[in-house]
Amino acid sequence: MTYLDYQATAPLAPEALAAMLPWLESQHANPHSPHREGRRAKAAVEVARDQVAALLPPGGRVAFTSGATEALNWAIKGSTGPIVTLATEHAAVLDTVAAEAARGRQVTVLPVGPDGVVDLDVARVAILPGTGLVAAMLVNNEIGVTQPIAALADLAHAAGALMLCDAVQGYGRVPIPDTVDLIAISAHKIHGPKGIGALWIRDGVDLAPLLHGGGQEAPGRSGTLSPALCAGFGVAAKLMAARTIEDAAHVDRLKPLALNRLGPDWIVNGSTEHRYHGNLNVRRDGLDVNRLMSDLRDIAFSAGSACASGSGRSSHVLRAIGLTEAQARASIRLGFGRYTTETELRDAIDAIVAAAEGQWP
Template sequence: MTYLDYQATTPLAPEAFEAMLPWLRDQHANPHSPHRPGRAAKAAVEVARDEVAALLPPGGRVVFTSGATESLNWAIKGTGGALVTVASEHAAVLDTVLWASRNGRNQTVLPVDHYGFVDLPVAKAASWPDTGLFAAMLVNNEIGVIQPVERLAELAHAAGALFLCDAVQGYGRVPIPDACDLVAISAHKVHGPKGIGALWIRDGVALEPLLHGGDQEGGRSGTLSPALCAGFGVAARLMADHRDADAAHVERLWSYAIDRLRGWTVNGSTEHRYRGNLNVRRDGLDVNRLMSDCRDIAFSAGSACASGSGRPSHVLRAIGLSDAQARSSIRLGFGRYTTEDELARALDTLVAAADAQFR
């Protein structure tokens, strides 16, 4: 099986796995307990917190959560005022904003252009009365486009609002601007374990709790897993250590894929984009048939969170594609553990299977 679905999840780094093992096998203490084993577990959590924070802006704190979905829900539901977001955001943002609007908060959803960027003149001209929060994604999970987050944060601050950055796909790969007030991240997108994420909260920003209970994380309740924290911490450290090598490797894979997929159309900007995300279409392609014919390749027809819905991608529709064009698109995601040889073999198989549909 060739794995080309890095936007859905990434392979667990061996080093992260090894860091988790002692806390799964031998050291089972609760990190919130005052005895010696509990303090040792607490120390492991704090080491991990520092490692995760090293890739985030200064002047804030990292709060561990169950994942980015919880982080985004907490950031949106924990603030007040009207909400502004973008049409190409992840469902964890759009659905939460919709929920909030049904509970009395006004919402504005800004459009994106053909390349996937927020239309800044439209954003500037938008009505922002009583806006409390502007939420936007750093790197789009479906088309890889890098939004001008710093400029968007400036718009939010000019309106007196906080700025929430969904940095799930960009964390450790694309610099996160210091202008952000809240940043949501997830471990399993950076070769860490599933089931843990974090919300970075700028100093001085106060959120209403989403979960009530023991307040173990200072605003977030629930017992932390030292194993998951340790795995996240090591994965974050590796993202920092391997940043340049990973970027160069992804660039080589991107260049090869673009060359091999001549005749296919790239969805979204090819310039301001994370290169490990390649979303392409071939008009008239039956993607379901392609996936059936290429069962030894793991790739996507859209966001994993929307798989099985039967609806065309809202992101591809937001950039102006028709339903038919959206349904003829595939997403290939690759990264640190993808070899050039396996990518070449997978692309040969995909292209041959697609060509067979048009004979």
């Protein structure tokens, strides 16, 4: 099996697994208990918190969550005032702001251009004084396009609003501007375990709690933390910091290899300039993607977001950049990274191209 679905989830780093195993096998104490074993578990959680925070701006605190979906829900529902966001955001943002709108909160969803990037002049008109929250992705999960987060943060602050950055796909890969106020991240996108994420909250920012209970996390998040998941997340973050240059160079080598093997019949969806190189969303007009995936069961790639793969709908991101329904349904996403070899990527792309060619007599 060749795995080319890094945006859905990245392979678990062996080092992260090794850090988790003791807490699964024999060290089972509750990190919120006051006895010696509980304090040991708490210490492991705090080491992980520092490791995760090392890749985030200074002047804030990391609150562990069950994942980025919870973090985004908390940031949005815990804030007040009108919301401005983008049409290409993850469903965890768009569905949450829709739920807030149903409760009477004002929501503005900004369009993006054919390149997938928001027009800052359009954003400037929408982000008015009195706006409570501006929410935008650093790196889009479907097309890999990067947004001008620093400029959006400036507009948000000029209007008196908070800036929420969904950094799930960019954390450890693309610099996060120091001026944002809230950052949502997820462990399993950086070679950590599933089931844990975090919300970074700038000092001085207060959010209403999303979950009520014991208030175990200082910023107001309730629930017993898993030392195993925290340890895995922490080590994965530490590896991202240590391997930043190496990982980026590897991805920069893989991207042109993939494009060259695909050839001129395939079109990149979204900006070719403002993007993370480990995400290639490409289309070939007339392609039957379902048939392609059926023919290539030993290659893991995606027809869009894994979160919406069972919905039957075409990608809202691809429609937002102006693709027709047919073009959106003729698109695939190829995601690669640290553990992808040049040989397996080349062979997989060749197989994809051959299978696609076989659809035309």
